[in-house]
Amino acid sequence: MLRLSKFADYGCQVMAYMARDKAVHSATEVAANLGMAAATVSKILKMLARENLVVSLLGAKGGYVLARHPLEISVAEIINAMDGPISITECSGTTSCERESFCSTRGNWQGINHIIQDALAKVTLAEMIAPKPQIVNMRAIRSRGVPA
Amino acid sequence: MLRLSKFADYGCQVMAYMARDKAVHSATEVAANLGMAAATVSKILKMLARENLVVSLLGAKGGYVLARHPLEISVAEIINAMDGPISITECSGTTSCERESFCSTRGNWQGINHIIQDALAKVTLAEMIAPKPQIVNMRAIRSRGVPA
DNA sequence: ACTAACTAGGACTAAAATAGTCCCAGTTCC
DNA sequence: GGAACTGGGACTATTTTAGTCCTAGTTAGT
Numbered sequence: 485m486l487r488l489s490k491f492a493d494y495g496c497q498v499m500a501y502m503a504r505d506k507a508v509h510s511a512t513e514v515a516a517n518l519g520m521a522a523a524t525v526s527k528i529l530k531m532l533a534r535e536n537l538v539v540s541l542l543g544a545k546g547g548y549v550l551a552r553h554p555l556e557i558s559v560a561e562i563i564n565a566m567d568g569p570i571s572i573t574e575c576s577g578t579t580s581c582e583r584e585s586f587c588s589t590r591g592n593w594q595g596i597n598h599i600i601q602d603a604l605a606k607v608t609l610a611e612m613i614a615p616k617p618q619i620v621n622m623r624a625i626r627s628r629g630v631p632a
Numbered sequence: 633m634l635r636l637s638k639f640a641d642y643g644c645q646v647m648a649y650m651a652r653d654k655a656v657h658s659a660t661e662v663a664a665n666l667g668m669a670a671a672t673v674s675k676i677l678k679m680l681a682r683e684n685l686v687v688s689l690l691g692a693k694g695g696y697v698l699a700r701h702p703l704e705i706s707v708a709e710i711i712n713a714m715d716g717p718i719s720i721t722e723c724s725g726t727t728s729c730e731r732e733s734f735c736s737t738r739g740n741w742q743g744i745n746h747i748i749q750d751a752l753a754k755v756t757l758a759e760m761i762a763p764k765p766q767i768v769n770m771r772a773i774r775s776r777g778v779p780a
Numbered sequence: 781a782c783t784a785a786c787t788a789g790g791a792c793t794a795a796a797a798t799a800g801t802c803c804c805a806g807t808t809c810c
Numbered sequence: 811g812g813a814a815c816t817g818g819g820a821c822t823a824t825t826t827t828a829g830t831c832c833t834a835g836t837t838a839g840t
Contacts, residue, residue: 486807487635487715487797490828523830530788543837544785559744567635596707598753603747635826638799658815673800678817691808692814 495566496522496559498612502538503554510547519552528566528599535565550609560604561613636711642668642676643714644707648761651702652685660689676714683713698757707760708752 501518502509515525529548533540537557538548550557649666650657663673679697682690686696698705739765 487637488825489635512786521829524828526787527829531789540787541834541837542787544783544788545838546836548787596751599751600748603744603751607744634786637797660815669800672799675800681816682818687833689808690816692812693809694807694815696816751837 489567491528491531492563492566494524494533495562496612497561498525498528499537499550499557499609502548502550503609503613504555506549508541508545508549513547532562532565535561536564537561543597554610554613555608557609558605559607559609560601562609563604596598637715639676639679640711641715642672643680643710644760646673646676647680647685647698647705647710647757650696650698651705651757651761654697655692656689656695656697661695661771680710680713683709685709685713702758702761703756705757706753707755707757708749711752 497518498514501514511526511529512522514520514529515522518525529538529540532538533548536551539551540546540548645666645668646662649662659674659677660670662668662677663670667675677686677688680686681696684699687699688694688696
């Protein structure tokens with residue numbers, strides 16, 4: 485139900501790849517290693533650069549490097565960079581919709597948004613690339629058991 | 633970033649409308665009251681009925697009623713009914729993708745999915761229609777302050 | 781100074797998902 | 811029997827998304 489665009493997914497993969505070392509990676513190189521089209525990876529890296537998640541180095545031998553340590557980059561940031569601001573519905577608060585009278589639900593959507601935002605903000609890139617999938621939220625596991 | 637389809641949004645509105653009383657509501661009536669196209673509302677109610685969130689009554693004077701008490705219907709269920717199963721990425725576990733070697737991130741997506749799923753499962757329809765927007769998650773507020 | 785290897789940015793196209801409409805068949809009430 | 815409904819699916823239009831390509835600008839090496 486909650487769709488994440490492919491870009492957001494790609495974005496995470498690219499970031500995860502780059503997080504493995506501090507070397508400069510060109511778009512072509514990343515593309516080759518991830519088995520993705522060069523043009524697509526290039527586009528994704530441009531987007532990530534614009535949002536300051538990666539730093540671009542111009543010129544020959546240029547490329548991209550993570551802007552921060554993987555521990556300091558959250559999944560929420562990556563998704564934000566690729567798909568725009570997190571919001572589960574269109575009426576995100578600023579614009580008032582005509583149906584507002586019926587839409588007492590709005591406050592709750594916003595609450596839900598916050599919850600999801602929080603959940604994603606807590607997962608760092610470092611956790612994403614952990615070889616053995618790390619458990620994201622210990623409380624959730626304690627109360628519900630380990631997800632299948 | 634997390635997009636909810638319009639259908640899911642509509643679905644919640646329709647459910648919220650129906651939750652106000654226990655009367656039988658026809659699709660046309662709901663449509664008129666919510667200011668939506670009759671055909672669209674009809675489609676939405678059919679979907680909700682197929683997922684047993686509303687009960688349909690055939691024939692003249694027929695229509696729809698909530699299948700359960702608003703307190704026992706979660707937002708997650710409504711969204712599920714409209715948009716299919718909750719899943720933030722495409723590789724939801726059963727199918728293995730070719731990129732699996734790079735995709736050590738998968739375990740974490742699943743964890744994130746669970747968190748979001750949980751968050752939505754905790755919000756009931758009754759809470760959604762509460763006149764004063766209820767706070768969904770007290771912990772979140774305590775730790776971060778009331779959302780703007 | 782020239783060339784090769786890069787990124788920046790945006791225009792553009794193709795493909796797929798979404799939203800929305802319509803139609804016909806079946807059910808029930810009066 | 812006719813009117814008022816839902817059930818189900820086919821269909822179309824629209825919007826999003828994904829993906830490609832082109833031109834300009836930057837840097838390293840020779």
